Amino acid sequence: MKYTLMINEGPYQHQSSDTALQFARAALEKGHEIYRVFFYHDGVNNGTRLSAPPQDDRQIQKEWSELAKQHDLDLVICIAAAQRRGLMDADEAKRQGMDADNIIEGFRISGLGQLIEGGIQADRTLVFGD
Amino acid sequence: MKYTLMINEGPYQHQSSDTALQFARAALEKGHEIYRVFFYHDGVNNGTRLSAPPQDDRQIQKEWSELAKQHDLDLVICIAAAQRRGLMDADEAKRQGMDADNIIEGFRISGLGQLIEGGIQADRTLVFGD
């Protein structure tokens, strides 16, 4: 099966990103394909590289980044949602005249069309949110 | 009257930051004092300077920053909550070995004691959240 996952909440505040991460691992373990993970609403906050949670806590943002590296996942952050919330990659920061960027490796910023296209291409689309 | 306000949600996703901003303006207009605004949970995301919402939308993070400047407000971001979510000032970024910071002018990062102390000092403590 080919999956598109949509994640609507940021890390820590709600369990949705944790649940999606566990689901994605379980699906990959069973040999399924994750076609795309689309981060929308506050979900874009999963893509920051500036987090530093307590050592004994999980590192949600880094776990996504590492899962993407291991399985060559397509992690997409919605550009419009990211602009409202202050998530920037180097190109977008330059374009907006920002003095810093904060996106973590393994995520890319793109448009909402990626969500619809993901829904069309995948066998199953799942939404994780609040 | 002397107020301490607590804000528990990030900008845009929930109305709580908007409401608190309107409440703070109305209180200041009536001659009351805002002793402190404490940003907790996802509320720390109100303190980013990397946001760039559409031109016809409100700029919540900048509005807090400007209100602080105009009225010399004490806007405090909880350090523990900020670390989980990726909000960093220059000092904290250095301490954590981060290559960037993202806090906007007018906010400072401090501990949870500032919330309790705010509750003790203020005549009224109000919580805005989800």
Next chain:
Amino acid sequence: MAMLHIVNKSPFERVAFESCLNHASAGDSILMIEDAAVGAVKNTRFSESIEAALKDKSVYVLSGDLAARGLSEDRIITGVTAVDYAGFVDLTVDNDTTQSWL
């Protein structure tokens, strides 16, 4: 000691509003803000609960939040008072404490 209870959740979606009504004391005030504003309207599944609360409590709704959701003030339950943000501030002065029902 009178308390201002601030509710920001739709009574049709969450239990928070009902829980607020269950814990407010006689003489307290209740202010509906944000999505809770929809609870101020007459002839809903929830309006009887507000009418019961009005017997020994004061009930207010933030006018800006009501208008944003397309509800005009002539639809609100008799006895419920619409206030603006300045009125919200006054309510926090007139009551000794506030409690938010999140």
Next chain:
Amino acid sequence: MAMLHIVNKSPFERVAFESCLNHASAGDSILMIEDAAVGAVKNTRFSESIEAALKDKSVYVLSGDLAARGLSEDRIITGVTAVDYAGFVDLTVDNDTTQSWL
């Protein structure tokens, strides 16, 4: 076309779970995850609604979420099945579509 309905809200706090039950069709499956796991327990204010749903639908609960909230599997309503994340994945395969009740 069978649908997997995924609920993540406590039935004691939000209407989402009830709304899910009102809209699921016979032959559909319902999976309780996150805070919704508390809805799987016997003898609660909500348990009759689950028992009614079991007449023509399959009902599951994510075991990790149940355990996290201190609820052991011997407390769950007869007919509700506990699954792990691998079982969650299988449910998405066995049903044609999924709908999340947020």
Next chain:
Amino acid sequence: MATKKFMFVNRKAPYGTVYALESLEVVLISAAFEQDVSLAFIDDGVYQIAKGQDTTGIGQKNFSATYKALGDYEINKLYVEKESLEERGLTLDDLMDLTWEDEDDDYEEKPSIHLVDRADMAGIMAQQEVVISF
């Protein structure tokens, strides 16, 4: 690209949270993909298409006019649940007049809002291939 039956489910009031606004942004984008799109308004989602929204008092942008543009993109299956309206003391008259022009029928203006009861709504949901909830 394949054509799928997409449904966007709206259960939350506007302005208290961002979901209504950002959901609408997704719906607009979906128009470009020529899918079979429908929208469900149930529970507090019915307030999203309430008539006369006025946000001047809360400092947020009033985006309700955007729903009127949906007809131009042939997004004209807006299912509104009768029971959800009734519980909230609302009727069809409280909703915006949303229409589309049917080019196969001499550009006649037709209503985009379809009032359905709960059982019908369940039936419509059961036919979908991709359900995105906000």
Next chain:
Amino acid sequence: MATKKFMFVNRKAPYGTVYALESLEVVLISAAFEQDVSLAFIDDGVYQIAKGQDTTGIGQKNFSATYKALGDYEINKLYVEKESLEERGLTLDDLMDLTWEDEDDDYEEKPSIHLVDRADMAGIMAQQEVVISF
């Protein structure tokens, strides 16, 4: 510094959202300020102090043991609402055994959890000076 009556109100289940964990962090800090602190557990908040929490299946840290430390900081007024337990099929036996040692009474171990009915809970809330909700 003045002493005020602080109440922390917990209405949400743990792990589904961060509020329980970050609320507990606030409560612990409040101990340093020597205030008159009490905690209310109503609605789904009662699950926060449920016995036997096991988070191995969800990848989150199990922080429930931290509630046991509250007694050491003389935070020993944990009010739990009877009706909230009953609606959820729970009893006092399902909650952790939280105690404190009363140094004015020969260090006798006393229960920190106080089961109260809804009317009593309302009365306790009415006496507070600072109410922080999560």
